[in-house]
Amino acid sequence: MIPFAELLSIPLPELAQQSMRPVKVAVLDTGIDASHEAFKGKIVRAFGYRRNQSGEVERVSLDKAANNDPSGHGTGAAAIIGTLAPNVRFIDYRVLDADNGGYGHTVVKGLEDAIGSDADIINMSVAYRKDKYWEQTAQLLEMAYRRNK
DSSP: OOOHHHHHHSOHHHHHTSOOOOEEEEEEESOOBTTSGGGTTTEEEEEEEEEOTTSOEEEEEOOTTSBOOSSSHHHHHHHHHHHHOTTEEEEEEEOSOTTSOOOHHHHHHHHHHHHHSSOSEEEEOOOOOHHHHHHHHHHHHHHHHHTTO
16 A cells, blocks of 8 residues: 555656555536546446425436436536546536526535445536525535544
8 A cells, every 4th residue: 555645746647556445435416428538437437416206406417427417517527626636436426407506405415315325426517596505505415424434
């Protein structure tokens, strides 16, 4: 195992050649374009969210090899992560829509699912109104922290 301080000094092209354990990163965003060359074989699961007939938010499985990103934002976030961590494997949580918008309850459900997953790291680049979802989000972030995610 390479010590973390030493990893920081290795140039990225050389780092990509190192043999490292894959790290699973949950990306909560607009989705990831898994059909892009940079993500081939790197997406282990993909999910989207919708309201069911009773009005509750439910997770649905998406094709992990498809373009699940209508806007490109989530793909951009994943590309940055993939550049810095060539050993990454992604769990794609599409919690936002094509306009980078969505609903707080969808983000909260996605965060709950990511915390309960086998992801090592959770990445979110989302914003929503604090008045309605902040308390629940803060509790989930505390849970993620305690689970070392």
